[in-house]
Amino acid sequence: MAQRLNIHIAGENALIIYFSDQSNELVNANISSKVQQAELLIRQAMEKELSQNIIDLVPSYASLMVMFNMMVTDHHHVRNKLRELLQHIDHELTSHTSSNDTNIVELPVYYSDESGPDLSVIAQRAQLTTEQVIEIHQAQEYRVYAIGFAPGFAYLGEVDERIAAPRLSTPRMKVPKGAVAIADRQTAIYPSVSPGGWNLIGLCPINMFDAKATPTMPVNVGDRVKFKAICKDEFIALGGVLEVNYE
């Protein structure tokens, strides 16, 4: 039996649906696929009867925020619509596992000390060689749990416990575009130059956010990402640029 959908008020024009107990700090792929499923169902409805009503959707780890247009609708109407649309979501999830229709994106990474200044730090802490850290990082698939912080910044999880690393105590003023990074059990690629406190282990030559391209990003929430180690020559050939100064 499907449990009652957990819809809360966020603000005057926003509701937020929680797919797990909020105090639960664990990242959970099962919950994340519910978020993805719900987003898909609502987006389909936005193409049709909800086109004027819902103005934005914000999927994250275990929640989905729904912003609506107060000029034409209200939270009662939106809430009812959401219940109607999502009533079978638990059932649908169990009837077909989401892994079949998940998009898998392979991203090349030039892992090295010159492209990832924290690679050796992580290796030392874990009592591994840098080669082992690289091997562990690219051995598994990651799920895109959320996109935010900056345009195109995708939060990927979960990193193998052995190479998980806390954020730097002093964030860098300038992290280069394409930097592949680890914070706790999450990994990500900086889509543009920005300050940042994650541990840098390599560089990815693929553009993670291009305002002029369609689609603007190579990944969406719910997709799976696999990293593939490449050498410096391949990195350069793919358009990668080596940042010399890590401030």
Place this chain on the structure above:
Amino acid sequence: MSKSSSQKGFIVEQAGLLSLIQDAGRFGAFNIGLTNGGPIDLLAFQWANRLCRNTLNATTIEISVGGLSITAQVDSTIAITGANMPLTINGEAKSLWRSYHVKAGDVVALGFATQGVRCYLAVVGGFNITPSFGSTATVCREGVGGLQGEKLQVGDVLACSQNIEQSHLNKNLLLDDKLIPNYRNEVVLHTIPSYQQHHFSSHQQRLFFSHEYTVSKSFDRMGYRLEGQVIQCDIDGILSEGICHGAVQIPADGQPIVLLNDRQTIGGYPKIGAVSSVDTAKLGQLNQGGKVRFEPISMEQAHNLFHLNLSRFNRTELIDCD
């Protein structure tokens, strides 16, 4: 570095502290991490457009603090609303909250605000700016919108529509003095308890809703950091989730931050509620030292507040003038 355009309109002579191209905001791109942008004081923005007989989403300039000076390259009609900034046209003092016909060569200049923070400069037909992700709203942090995602700079040309003969036939419009918002230093923020509200004890919630807060030196289009009574939450953080407009975040130091148009799309700090948009417009006109008080309201009351204000806005007729 200026960006020239083959189209004519207005040329920026002095950019001021922070002058930004803004339409009503960017919606539908939160899932790729793009925030809303748009006018901090939505009401003043809408009045500026109505005074120019524009649609309410037309592209304007939001001037924070002041100091913008532009020269018309074409005959047009403009209107400026919002904070009390001294306005001159060709050196002659003019009042805000009404429209003016301007001719090619006229210089429109704003001094610095004496009350409030932000003004809106609308032009008949709106500025012609190429939208990014469906909107012209500038978000500098993202480098999106406006002219190449940046604030206005000296030499920028802001194109506008050229069907000016039509607009000159129209009379100028003004807003009745009695209806012009009075930007005070004290604002009540009607707030819907929401999000992690239940992680704040009833005592902490009472403290939050009964103390006055002061706008700190950190206030911008992302959010207003406040100073005052410390509020404690029984959790440090949450799994990052969507942040709505007006959300009140309580970080570990217990000092509230009201999140506005350029906020991050998701975040992991606990939130105690969200301020109504009618009141965030007033908050966004406060400077450092401004005083605010939070008052709890229900979702229904917030809905009423919004629609009563909308109804008053729609009912108000502008007055013809010369």
